[in-house]
Amino acid sequence: MLNTLRDITQAVAAAHTLELALELLVAQTKAAMDTQCCSIYILEQQELILSATDGLEKSAVGRVKMPLSEGLVGLVAEREEAINLADARKHPRFKLFPEVAEEEYRAFLAAPIIYQKQVLGVIVVQQASARQFNEGEEAFLMTLAAQLAMAISGLKRRADVQGLEQQILFNGTCASTGIAIAHALVLGGEIPLEQPELRAADTVAELLRLRTAIGRSRDALSALAQKFDGEQDEELSSIFSALLSLLDEASLGGEYAxxxxxxxxxxxxxxxxxxxxxxxxxxxxxxxxxxxxxxIRELGQRVLRQLIEPGRVTLEPDKPVILVVREADTGLLAEFPRQKLAGLVTELGGVNSHAAILARALDVPAMIGVDQVTQAGLDQKLVVLNASRGQLLVSPTPSVVDEYRNLISAQRALQRRYASELNEPALTLDGHRVHLFLNAGLLSGVASEIADGADGIGLYRTEIPFMLQQRFPSESEQIKVYRQVLQAAANKPVVMRTLDVGGDKPLPYFPIKEENPFLGWRGVRLSLDHPELFLVQLRAMLQAAADGEQLKILLPMVSHLDEIDQALAYLEQAFNELRTDFNAQLKRPPIGVMLEVPALLYQLQEVAARVDFVSVGSNDLTQYLLAVDRNNPRVSSLFDSYHPGVLRALHAAARDCQSHGLAVSVCGELAGEPMGALLLVAMGYRELSMSQGSLAKVNYLLRRVECHELEQLLELVLQMSSGYEVRELVREYLSSRELSSILD
Known part of the structure; x- marks a missing residue:
């Protein structure tokens, strides 16, 4: 039975059109279940349309339509569950369509086809004799429907795009914010990695060809590494240096040979x-x-390109395009003319991939995780990429394009208005000063971003330099990076978080395989288990800061008080070693912990006795409070930072920190959202850290509100029963102050 399911699923997935796929599906399902009829209905605009059949009248395909409120097929779609009837005619929802000639059939079994919570259609099998389909047959049809859902969704999307009967919307995950309007350029990989397995006639000659191809690939990668090194972008340069190292004899280069x-x-x-x-x-x-x-794929295709078509000219389109690819590689983005790259859409990849990092560094709108977009026939079609919202609109109408162009113009005008006040302090109308800090990871642009109005760096993610290496960076390498960050901040405070890997941020050279990584070996837990790494990082931070007063050290993923005690002991050890061994003139920096594990909410008095400050990581705190993995598409819609329970926890944290004399800030995404910033200020938070793109907007907003009004708003917010109600209430407040445009 498993082989049969696999064969049917593969046949449908391999079909080039939706019509052919559905014809194969009904024919093979009918044969597999040894029944007399199999049909499939596809849902279009709340109507179920007979789209393929093997057993009913063929001429009825495309003609028979029914709303969800009619017929047994409509009932299956409406209930989103299978129906198994020995005699369909006896059911009150039975409806006879004379044109399909189904009078002879009595036994009826149907299952909904559901993909990502959306009903795509219904698959039906029928027999003339009145009998109940057994449990095995019912399980088979339900399993088949579930397995086919993704393939049918992709083929249906492709058919919709080719038909262009309506604007088509694709959804994905934002990797780099922004909006772009351009024609799509779909690259499917001109050089397939899957090559025929052919024996060599002359091994010596083949080795020479291989070494020549590797040499050319090495030259191209070296040029890219030097390009970014020359721009003092060491992180991006290291990406290409890492690819270069894979060509070494001790790595893939030797394996090829x-x-x-x-x-x-x-x-x-x-x-x-x-x-x-x-x-x-x-x-x-x-x-x-x-x-x-x-x-590995990128490197293999690079070498293959040099073997198969050396000297290939890089494609340069006439006008800016939105690249649509299955999986972007750093070489493609770096080599593509920047002025011709309007945006990027990929099927695969993650927000921590090298390509995503590069897209953000290049300020290119990028969206990832778009199901089967390369097979949807988008090439040369006009598309609108709203990466900030994770949306791709295909073949928009002229009026929609005009609306987006107006939106882009309006956003630019608003950004100019916000930016005009960025050098002014974030001071509310009733005189409360709020300090706005920058979240940073890459060195690129830090100096200019600090100069553009940040009060300092509220969170420097030290794991980013670790993630862009093929090994743990040495003490001297870390000193160099941390010193550059401190210098870029121009005497403003810098909060450096110690290594925070694990969960969705594992290191390529230090694999961590766990059943539940978000509740596993990550953050300070890993550092304390590897003091040899932790001490090197602490020593590097202390030496980079020397006797200055900029540095603050932040410990991530703290859940126990003894973790703080152990970390403080290692810091004291690093401090004493540097003073003894190098006679270094050092100053002990303030130490803080991230408040992201809910248990710590109830131990803030003890925390205050040990450290100098707390930084609330609202992303992970929300994730743990709601038991939702925000990176899991099946449950990510449940991740809501405005959930009243989350807001009450944040309010309690601010209140308790103040009562214990513990400085507190927020460095999660909530701090950079206009609604979130208002509520956090109302709770008493006076230090907010955010991405550079949020600084001007939040500063502009806070300069136009009064704290006592926000506190009254917070009282109402904390009585709400859902995140939706909270957002609507804050939206009404902003509208009453003529500030709703700040919500985009």
Whole structure:
């Protein structure tokens, strides 16, 4: 039975059109279940349309339509559950359509086809004899419907795009914010990694070809690394340096050569090694390690390109385009002319992939995780990419394009208005000063962003330099990076978070395989288990800061008081070692902990006795309070920072920190959202850290409100029963102050 399910699913997925897929589906399902009739109805604009059948009148396909409120098929879609009847005619919802000629059928079994909570259609099997389909048959049809949902969704999208009967909307995850309007350029990989397995006639000649191709690939990667190194963008330069290292004899380069030595042609050798390694990485559970498979694919395709078509001219379109690819690689983005790259859309990849990091650094709107978008026939079609909202609109009407262009113009005008006040302090109308800090990870642009109005760096993610290396960075390398960050901040305070990996941020060279990584070995837990790494990082931070007063050190993922005590002991050890060994003139920096584990909410008095400040990580705190993995698409809609329970926890944290004399700030995404910033200020938070793009907007907003009004608003907010009600209430408040435009 499993083989039958697999064969049907593969046949449908391989079909080039929706019509062919549905015809194959009904024919093979009818044969597999040994029944007399199989039909499928597709839901279009709240109507179920007979779209394929093997057993009913063929001429009725496309003509028979019914609303969800009619017929047994409508009942299946309406209830979103299977129906199994021995004699369909006896059911009150039975409706006869004479044109389909189904009078002879009595036994009826139907299952809904559901993809991402949306009913796509209904699959039905029928027999003339009045009998109940058994449990095995019912389970088979339900399993088949579930397995086919993704393939049918993709084919249906493609049919909609090609028909252009309506504007088509694709949804994905934002990797880099922004809006772009341009024609799509779909790249499906001109050089497939899957090459024929051919034996070499002359192994020596093949090795020479391979070494030449590797040499050319090495030259291209070196040029890219030097390009970004020359722009003093060490993180991005290190991406290409990492790819270069994979070409070494001790890495993939040597594996390619060994495969040729076994008698394979160079193309076959590169393909075999790459596919083998990709399979190994793809099987890993860690999201970051899965993404490293894309590095292996990118490198393999680079070498294959040099083997198959050396000297290929890089494609340069006439006008800016929105690139649509299955999986973006850093080389593609770096080599593509920046002035011609309007946006990026991918099927695969993650927000921590190298390509996503590069897209953000280049300020290119980017959206990832768009199901089957490369097979949807978008090439050369006009699209609107609203990456900030995770939306891609295909073939929009002229009026919609005009609306988006007006929106872009209006947003630019608003940004100019916000930016005009950025150098003014964030001071409410009734005189309360709020300090706005910057969340940073890459060095790119930090100096200019600090100069543009931030009061300092409220969160420097030290894991980013670790993630962009192929090994743990040395003490001297870390000193160099941290010193550059401190210098870029120009004497303003800098909060450096110690290594926070694990969960959705594993290191490529330090794999962590866990059943539930978000509740596992991450943050300070890992650092304390590896004091040799922790001490190096602490020593590097202390030396970078020297006797200055800029540095503050932040400990992530703290859940127990003894973790704070152990971390403080290691800090004291690092401090004493530097003073003894190097006679270094150092100053002990303030130490803080991230408040993201809910248990710490109830131990703030004890925390205050140990550290100098607390920084609330609203992202993880929300995730743990609601038991929702925000990276899991099945439940991500439940992640809501405005959930009244979350807001009450944040309010209690601010109140308790103040009562215990503990400085407190917020560094999660909530701090950079206009609604979130208002509520946090109402709770008493006076330090908010956010991305650079939010600074001007939040500053502008806070300069136009009064704290006593916000406190009254908060009293009402905390009585709400849902995040939706909270947002509506704050929206009404902003509208009453003629500030609703700040919500975009």
């Amino acid at each position: 060994r495969e040729v030595s076994l008698g394979w042609r160079a193309e076959s050798a590169v393909s075999r090694v790459s596919l083998r390694c990709i399979a190994q990485f793809s099987a890993m559970e860690d999201a970051y390690l899965k993404e490293r498979a894309s590095d």
